[in-house]
């Protein structure tokens with residue numbers, strides 16, 4: 333079986349975001365780019381599955397839609413342990429054309445399991461995974477906290493309100509993964525970093541599919557009212573403020 | 582043309598989230614001068630469906646079929662797309678929860694409809710169609726225009742006021758046969774905890790971090806939550822260390838919530854934690870360190886030892902309730 337992990341290249345989660353060009357563009361100066369946290373965990377899980385030879389996973393590939401500036405992030409994924417990468421050379425407009433480009437690039441690659449994260453930490457869309465499944469016509473499960481292979485069969489756990497469901501699914505299929513999929517992200521060891529240099533990044537030219545949405549501009553959050561402090565000795569006073577001033581109960 | 586709102590049910594019942602969705606769809610329909618049509622799939626009693634009219638649904642369509650007990654993403658997408666086409670929907674509204682995250686993107690491709698997810702406000706303009714959404718996990722917002730004829734919006738939970746605007750209950754049962762060949766996912770087992778207030782549904786959430794020092798110190802925090810009818814939550818290290826269960830973890834890599842009131846107790850306020858709670862209407866911070874970043878996000882703060890402050894809060898709530 334072959335696994336594809338879809339990777340979004342995002343600013344490090346501690347980045348203080350700023351915008352330029354009349355607030356139309358992210359100011360990328362000084363930003364540290366990383367693998368989206370969910371995708372890092374998805375990759376970790378894919379590699380865990382591959383580590384156990386009885387699962388019969390031949391390769392773990394990472395897929396990405398983005399320009400050459402994303403290559404350092406893809407190299408990180410290769411250093412962590414992915415076998416190869418596919419990058420569609422396209423400056424994305426929105427989730428729709430990302431998913432469309434990715435679907436076309438991998439349609440004939442015969443991946444059995446495709447893992448996407450539940451959310452990219454930049455545009456918080458939660459849409460690329462579902463769109464990709466629809467473009468490919470594959471079944472999907474969203475909100476997956478565990479992917480296992482038992483006796484050659486895929487066993488998936490889906491988180492539902494107040495519980496979980498255990499599902500069986502055929503291949504090929506798309507899992508949109510969330511908390512629980514792997515414990516700690518795997519980190520690259522020196523050997524992995526050396527090996528990553530020679531692993532292939534296949535670059536696919538885009539079809540230049542149009543986006544369906546467009547960011548007009550960005551805004552910073554409205555500053556919140558300053559914090560009102562209550563003396564620790566009169567902690568009870570907080571409750572009456574919450575009741576009478578904030579009116580939350 | 583109309584606005585179609587899809588409503589999931591929980592064992593045949595709707596909840597506050599459902600009424601937020603209908604309220605929102607009905608307001609969008611009003612802006613467009615159209616009807617808001619609610620769609621429910623699964624076995625839901627007429628008395629429950631009628632509630633949707635109370636919150637502004639001009640018509641309620643339901644599809645009942647024994648074949649559709651399990652939530653199969655492709656099957657549901659096909660049924661919703663069929664209804665959308667039948668009624669000429671030009672705006673679709675879904676929840677920004679796991680079911681909405683499963684269905685909305687598939688519908689986007691199926692109907693070639695641009696999507697904006699996690700919206701918290703009514704559209705800012707109709708032509709162009711512009712909506713406001715959170716990006717960078719709450720560190721910024723974006724005004725996004727949808728360029729297609731059909732538009733899909735997913736609504737962030739707890740972000741839109743439930744408003745009653747009673748309509749006459751118009752109910753239509755639709756007989757749509759799901760395509761059995763499409764149903765590829767099989768549910769083998771369901772494990773449910775009952776009785777616990779879901780963090781994502783709760784109006785008040787009481788959350789503890791590493792500053793709580795030990796899992797043995799949680800009793801007053803839980804008592805405070807119980808008294809307030811609140812859910813309990815925690816920071817990531819707390820769940821990583823097994824002090825609290827994993828489903829309580831809030832933040833970038835846990836649950837993203839927007840309660841009316843969030844108590845951050847012994848939580849430093851790391852950016853990844855705030856990513857999950859910054860949409861709360863009010864944040865209370867209790868922390869020994871007056872410089873902890875959580876105080877920048879909070880409206881009310883107590884600089885002090887959580888273990889001493891919590892019992893005082895419990896007493897004060899008991900007193901408030903006795904009045």
Ligand SMILES: Cc1cc2nc3c(=O)[nH]c(=O)nc-3n(C[C@H](O)[C@H](O)[C@H](O)COP(=O)(O)OP(=O)(O)OC[C@H]3O[C@@H](n4cnc5c(N)ncnc54)[C@H](O)[C@@H]3O)c2cc1C
Nearest residue numbers: 338340396397426427448449451452455456457458459460
């Ligand atoms: C400088 C810059 C500007 C950008 N401007 C915009 C913009 O204006 N509007 C806009 O919508 N997007 C923009 N993007 C693209 C953005 O980075 C996202 O990749 C894209 O919007 C998808 O985000 P999402 O939140 O919808 O993804 P989600 O649907 O939340 O992502 C879910 C999952 O899909 C997969 N995935 C997401 N993106 C990719 C990808 N590119 N390649 C492969 N797999 C992926 C990952 O598995 C991810 O976990 C910009 C990117 C950069 C670098």
Ligand SMILES: Cc1cc2nc3c(=O)[nH]c(=O)nc-3n(C[C@H](O)[C@H](O)[C@H](O)COP(=O)(O)OP(=O)(O)OC[C@H]3O[C@@H](n4cnc5c(N)ncnc54)[C@H](O)[C@@H]3O)c2cc1C
Nearest residue numbers: 790791792816817832833834847848849853868869870887
């Ligand atoms: C990719 C990534 C994703 C992450 N995702 C998440 C996430 O989803 N959620 C999350 O929470 N974290 C997440 N983190 C971790 C995050 O960076 C912080 O490490 C974490 O939030 C800190 O948890 P904490 O506030 O409980 O602990 P600490 O940072 O250790 O803070 C403890 C606080 O308690 C205070 N304190 C100490 N004693 C007392 C006392 N007696 N009474 C009151 N206060 C006291 C201290 O002053 C301090 O402010 C993520 C990190 C990364 C890199």
